[in-house]
Amino acid sequence: MSSIGRNTQTRTIVADHIWVNDGEGTVLSAGAIDILDGRIEQVRAITGARPSGPGVVDLGAVVVMPGLVNAHAHTPMSLMRGVAEGTSLLTMAGFLKVLRTREAHLTPELVPASVAVSCADYIRHGITSFADQYFYADEIAPVVLESGMRARLAWGIVELGDDEARSRELAAAEKFAESMVGASDVVRGWLGPHAFFVDNQPEAMLTELAVAKRLGAGLHAHFSTTSEEDDWCAANGGGTAVDRLVEMGMLDVPTILAHCTSLPVEQLPALAGTRAAMAVVPSVAMQSGVSAAPVREALDHGVTVALGTDNVCNNTNVDMFEEMRTLGKLAAFTSKIPNQVSPREILEIATVGGQRAIAGDDSDGRLVAGAVADLIAIPVSEIARGPVGAQTLESALVYGTSGSSVSHSMVAGRWLMAAREVLTLDVASALSRQQADYDILLARIAEEAGASNGARGQ
Numbered sequence: 368m369s370s371i372g373r374n375t376q377t378r379t380i381v382a383d384h385i386w387v388n389d390g391e392g393t394v395l396s397a398g399a400i401d402i403l404d405g406r407i408e409q410v411r412a413i414t415g416a417r418p419s420g421p422g423v424v425d426l427g428a429v430v431v432m433p434g435l436v437n438a439h440a441h442t443p444m445s446l447m448r449g450v451a452e453g454t455s456l457l458t459m460a461g462f463l464k465v466l467r468t469r470e471a472h473l474t475p476e477l478v479p480a481s482v483a484v485s486c487a488d489y490i491r492h493g494i495t496s497f498a499d500q501y502f503y504a505d506e507i508a509p510v511v512l513e514s515g516m517r518a519r520l521a522w523g524i525v526e527l528g529d530d531e532a533r534s535r536e537l538a539a540a541e542k543f544a545e546s547m548v549g550a551s552d553v554v555r556g557w558l559g560p561h562a563f564f565v566d567n568q569p570e571a572m573l574t575e576l577a578v579a580k581r582l583g584a585g586l587h588a589h590f591s592t593t594s595e596e597d598d599w600c601a602a603n604g605g606g607t608a609v610d611r612l613v614e615m616g617m618l619d620v621p622t623i624l625a626h627c628t629s630l631p632v633e634q635l636p637a638l639a640g641t642r643a644a645m646a647v648v649p650s651v652a653m654q655s656g657v658s659a660a661p662v663r664e665a666l667d668h669g670v671t672v673a674l675g676t677d678n679v680c681n682n683t684n685v686d687m688f689e690e691m692r693t694l695g696k697l698a699a700f701t702s703k704i705p706n707q708v709s710p711r712e713i714l715e716i717a718t719v720g721g722q723r724a725i726a727g728d729d730s731d732g733r734l735v736a737g738a739v740a741d742l743i744a745i746p747v748s749e750i751a752r753g754p755v756g757a758q759t760l761e762s763a764l765v766y767g768t769s770g771s772s773v774s775h776s777m778v779a780g781r782w783l784m785a786a787r788e789v790l791t792l793d794v795a796s797a798l799s800r801q802q803a804d805y806d807i808l809l810a811r812i813a814e815e816a817g818a819s820n821g822a823r824g825q
């Protein structure tokens with residue numbers, strides 16, 4: 368087996384099994400994937416001798432599959448992992464109480480180490496692409512570029528009707544998105560209204576839309592985590608929030624609508640055929656004690672559905688395999704219909720759906736000619752699977768595989784991880800810098816508490 372180093376140029380990957388994600392369950396055993404300029408040139412079954420020689424990497428007894436897309440993430444928040452346990456961040460009150468009180472002390476230099484920790488965590492769990500939403504995106508981008516991951520980085524905007532905050536954040540977001548135009552083949556700058564109608568008012572939304580159109584970027588917002596958007600629209604001119612998004616043209620650009628746990632099914636037809644994608648986060652729905660997003664109904668209406676992990680304050684880990692099986696179990700539990708969303712559909716959501724959400728090409732998310740060469744490998748020995756004929760590989764990938772079993776990861780033809788070693792980031796150093804950053808944050812919070820206690824004592 369060829370060894371993979373930081374600068375290994377791979378022309379052909381050979382593996383015992385390749386799950387191509389063609390919608391028909393095809394598995395090539397054995398198979399080869401030829402790669403050229405970051406894209407897949409050809410995928411073929413091997414019947415005779417396995418290819419070998421310069422540029423050929425034979426991964427042996429693994430399943431190769433398309434990389435997973437985390438369609439809703441907030442990378443810097445690994446700095447605050449754990450702080451929100453027991454609080455629903457899907458409510459404005461929980462978000463303000465637990466997060467904004469800490470984020471008020473966050474300064475740009477405390478961001479990069481936590482982004483590196485998150486990216487390494489993603490790579491180790493089979494995520495090759497992600498859509499991020501957070502402020503200080505200019506501090507996030509250099510680390511993501513170093514990681515080699517494919518990403519859409521949206522500058523998160525919270526304006527809450529404050530004119531000064533709105534103009535400051537819009538200017539920062541526009542400047543950032545402009546700076547990313549042409550900066551990378553795999554990373555792009557987007558705009559991130561934190562939540563439509565809730566903390567970004569229509570005036571801000573229309574500016575965000577105009578910038579997105581001008582730069583060919585997309586939008587990434589939280590949506591329908593409660594009925595707050597519909598309540599706001601009903602009180603300000605009537606109609607539903609989805610109606611208003613359509614009227615405003617917000618769905619004419621790639622738009623990620625994260626969560627959608629309170630989205631009434633009768634509003635789904637208005638999302639079909641648009642560039643909007645629902646990014647569902649079933650673990651967070653369960654941990655926050657809210658409803659399941661209407662995944663089955665959305666698929667039936669032809670709405671793009673993607674899967675995300677959200678932040679690790681809301682969701683305690685970034686294992687997309689766990690997230691996939693949680694989606695399946697939650698859909699079955701809620702509907703009382705076993706396999707209401709099938710393993711094949713779930714895998715499609717986590718790959719093709721995610722690529723659509725981040726405005727990838729039609730073939731992206733599949734291992735087919737022309738698609739991006741974003742893929743992962745899992746040792747066969749790590750997949751709990753029944754006998755062939757008893758259980759499909761798709762079922763075993765969703766219900767019998769852990770993200771931590773992923774051994775190799777590639778994005779655009781570049782290896783990000785080999786034999787479970789992340790090649791692009793120094794994980795140990797990032798973790799120790801993250802601890803130092805959190806100690807600084809704690810000291811700032813303690814200092815403020817001391818100052819306000821002192822002020823009260825006078």
Ligand SMILES: [Zn+2]
Pocket residue numbers: 439441589625677678
């Ligand atoms: Zn979120």
